[in-house]
Amino acid sequence: MELGRRERKKQQTKAAISEVATMLFLERGFDAVTVAEVARAADVAVQTVFNHFPAKEDLFFDEEGWWRGPARAVRESAGDPLDALEAHYLASIRERLAVGHLATWKQFVRTIEASPALLARRRMQTEELVQTLATALDERSDERVRNRLLAAQYAAAQNLFEEELLRILPDDASGDELVEAQQQLEQVVAEVFAILRKGMGSETV
Known part of the structure; x- marks a missing residue:
């Protein structure tokens, strides 16, 4: 059950980061937004962003496969x-x-x-x-x-x-x-x- 809660928390964090990133990219353009800005807007560490999205492009193309x-x-x-x-x-x-x-x-x-x-x-x-x-x-x-x-x-x-x-x-x-x-x-x-x-x-x- 604890692992289930942890996994749900991970998915919630990932979804929140993705939502914030998409909003920023659509408003300002992909190249104008940094990963650090996404992290600040999502209230997470930059490393947390990379834990879920290995590359900046993954933040935009977040629909898996x-x-x-x-x-x-x-x-x-x-x-x-x-x-x-x-x-x-x-x-x-x-x-x-x-x-x-x-x-x-x-x-x-x-x-x-x-x-x-x-x-x-x-x-x-x-x-x-x-x-x-x-x-x-x-x-x-x-x-x-x-x-x-x-x-x-x-x-x-x-x-x-x-x-x-x-x-x-x-x-x-x-x-x-x-x-x-x-x-x-x-x-x-x-x-x-x-x-x-x-x-x-x-x-x-």
């Missing part, structure tokens, strides 16, 4: 991998709206684009996404080249969805505008996956 989600979705589905990937992305959009994060997603993307360090980390995560997704597809089919093409196209589609989000979602969007933006983005997702299905052929992987 998001890039492994597509591969997991394919493994957990017995159907067409493209159906699984589309459902996975739509679920992520709806979850963001449900927990109130869709409104900050646009600012999140802009913060990444303004920071060379975050862009570099995002590239690494995208590369891992492609590799893990291709491996999951390999488990379903021996069409190695096709699997890697599909994985790369999915990663490219995610970039397109973010570009469309920046175009669709108004700054300081109201609740109704958030719902409308979600609906428009879901239409884009449907269109992109229709194109992917046509390009990859009608046969399932």
Whole structure:
């Protein structure tokens, strides 16, 4: 029970640090905020921050293993991998709206684009996404080249969805505008996956 309390305390501390860091990064930009400033704002020692987040970039990309989600979705589905990937992305959009994060997603993307360090980390995560997704597809089919093409196209589609989000979602969007933006983005997702299905052929992987 004591270990359970300690673990909960660790998770609470980590969540509090992450929340403070995200607020500062979105307000001032990633490169303008130091780890020491995050520690002061969270009322913890700098070493405590590093105990939970080995690098400053980890404070921003604090969603553990998001890039492994597509591969997991394919493994957990017995159907067409493209159906699984589309459902996975739509679920992520709806979850963001449900927990109130869709409104900050646009600012999140802009913060990444303004920071060379975050862009570099995002590239690494995208590369891992492609590799893990291709491996999951390999488990379903021996069409190695096709699997890697599909994985790369999915990663490219995610970039397109973010570009469309920046175009669709108004700054300081109201609740109704958030719902409308979600609906428009879901239409884009449907269109992109229709194109992917046509390009990859009608046969399932």
